[in-house]
Amino acid sequence: SAAEKGGYDYFMLKEIAEQPQAIAETLLGRLTEQGEIRLDEVRLTDQDLRDVDKIFIVACGTSFHTGMVAKYAIEHWTRIPCEVELASEFRYRDPVLDRSTLVVTISQSGETMDTLMALRHAKDQKARVLAICNTNGSTIPRESDAVLYTHGGPEIAVASTKAFLTQLVACYLIGLHLAQVRGIKYADEVGAVVAQLQEMPDKLRTLLDRMGPVRELARDLASSNTVLFIGRHVGYPVALEGALKLKELAYMHAEGFAAGELKHGPIALIDQGTPVVCVVPSPAGRGMLHDKIVSNIQEVRARGARTIVIAEDGDEAVLPYADHLISVPRTPTLLAPLVTTVPLQVLACEIAAARGHDVDQPRNLAKSVTVE
Numbered sequence: 001s002a003a004e005k006g007g008y009d010y011f012m013l014k015e016i017a018e019q020p021q022a023i024a025e026t027l028l029g030r031l032t033e034q035g036e037i038r039l040d041e042v043r044l045t046d047q048d049l050r051d052v053d054k055i056f057i058v059a060c061g062t063s064f065h066t067g068m069v070a071k072y073a074i075e076h077w078t079r080i081p082c083e084v085e086l087a088s089e090f091r092y093r094d095p096v097l098d099r100s101t102l103v104v105t106i107s108q109s110g111e112t113m114d115t116l117m118a119l120r121h122a123k124d125q126k127a128r129v130l131a132i133c134n135t136n137g138s139t140i141p142r143e144s145d146a147v148l149y150t151h152g153g154p155e156i157a158v159a160s161t162k163a164f165l166t167q168l169v170a171c172y173l174i175g176l177h178l179a180q181v182r183g184i185k186y187a188d189e190v191g192a193v194v195a196q197l198q199e200m201p202d203k204l205r206t207l208l209d210r211m212g213p214v215r216e217l218a219r220d221l222a223s224s225n226t227v228l229f230i231g232r233h234v235g236y237p238v239a240l241e242g243a244l245k246l247k248e249l250a251y252m253h254a255e256g257f258a259a260g261e262l263k264h265g266p267i268a269l270i271d272q273g274t275p276v277v278c279v280v281p282s283p284a285g286r287g288m289l290h291d292k293i294v295s296n297i298q299e300v301r302a303r304g305a306r307t308i309v310i311a312e313d314g315d316e317a318v319l320p321y322a323d324h325l326i327s328v329p330r331t332p333t334l335l336a337p338l339v340t341t342v343p344l345q346v347l348a349c350e351i352a353a354a355r356g357h358d359v360d361q362p363r364n365l366a367k368s369v370t371v372e
């Protein structure tokens, strides 16, 4: 009913709007004023965490995209090798696991069969298993050694939105906590990142207030046959997520690419007017990342693409190459997916609505996939 949707046309729009609160709830009680991470609920001792010499993240769909972002953050902060793998592939290739391996599953529902089977396989191999989950008492956390719940509240729309953002926050907390416990070099960064995480709910409120032009753009793109998404570093999983949302809701051909891979093949897809969404990292961020994607944007535009550029406030370098500019609040590189994903959620939702589809219940899909 309309009341359940809190005045929004779709649960998805309601859940997109709930993201600032969902993030605040997921941070609540887990940060100290001294800038430390407290994850007492995760029943792994500090010694257990010091013994970890390899991390595998396993998940499906949007939760897998969370894992891809998490890999960049966790490896950077902890220097522990971290792999991310689709749950449906993981156990079939005989991964190398032992007592010092930490396997992190990410699942909104906690009932995804592929992820559950991967978790059981990891346990059989004596790995320690930690679940990131949004659903209290569901099967995956029940069977895990430890759990970190995301406090996103129930997610009704089939397309995952607030679960994704809160999963990212949970992964950041785990990475920072591991860095702290192990006392490695990047432990110095923890305090600063904690402060940045605390600013996220406000940043997201600012961002959500600016979605008018994205809705207009959506109406414009609704008749496209295809939309491509490009990104680098953590912008790459964001590009994949933007494309997944569009496929599942708008039934439109959409694909995400690592921007550096374009020249190895996909650039041949670009034709006059092909929409290409470009996820741009902060110019203040790591090394050459920003310059590299600016040249990728130039390359696609030179071949006729219509560019939709998601860039940080005040990023002037992208202006000459952006047919449409979507500005997002300034955010450090590793945390940027928390903001850059939001316009892509809105875009997919509005394109699907403009095409007359049932946004909350897309065809052929179920909210939790309980078959392998």
Ligand code: AGP
Pocket (backbone or CB within 6 Å): 060, 061, 062, 063, 106, 107, 108, 109, 110, 111, 112, 115, 158, 159, 160, 161, 248, 367, 368, 369
């Ligand atoms: C997201 O929009 C999808 N509907 C889907 O990819 C989902 O993320 C995936 O099935 C995993 O679900 P889970 O997080 O509940 O395990």
